[in-house]
Amino acid sequence: MWRVIREIGRERIDKLFRMAEQIFHENPELADRYVEIARKISMKARIRIPTKWRRRFCHKCYAFLVPGVNCHVRIRSRRSTHVVVTCHKCGNRMRYIIRKKE
Numbered sequence: 332m333w334r335v336i337r338e339i340g341r342e343r344i345d346k347l348f349r350m351a352e353q354i355f356h357e358n359p360e361l362a363d364r365y366v367e368i369a370r371k372i373s374m375k376a377r378i379r380i381p382t383k384w385r386r387r388f389c390h391k392c393y394a395f396l397v398p399g400v401n402c403h404v405r406i407r408s409r410r411s412t413h414v415v416v417t418c419h420k421c422g423n424r425m426r427y428i429i430r431k432k433e
C-alpha cells in the first residue's frame with residue numbers, strides 16, 4: 332500500500348510542477364501554489380522532489396522560479412562546478428553542484 336501511495340505522490344508532484352511551468356506566465360501566484368501543494372505531498376508521502384524540479388523553486392519563499400524572469404542563474408567553476416540560483420522575490424541564493432551525469 333505504501334508503495335502505491337508513493338507512486339501516486341511522485342506522479343502528482345511531477346504533474347504539479349509541469350502545470351506550474353505552463354501557468355507561470357499567466358498566473359505566477361498559481362504556479363507558487365502548485366509548488367506548495369507539491370511540497371505538501373512530498374512531506375506527507377515522504378518522497379523527495381525530483382532533482383530537475385528541486386532547482387525550479389526557491390527553498391526559502393517557495394516561489395516557482397523561471398530563469399531570466401524571477402531568478403537568475405550563474406555558473407561557477409571554482410573547485411567543483413556549481414550553479415548559483417538567486418531568487419528575485421526574496422533574494423535567497425541556492426547553490427547546486429553540477430554532476431556530469433545529469
Ligand SMILES: [Zn+2]
Pocket residue numbers: 389390391392393394418419420421422423
Ligand atoms: Zn525566494
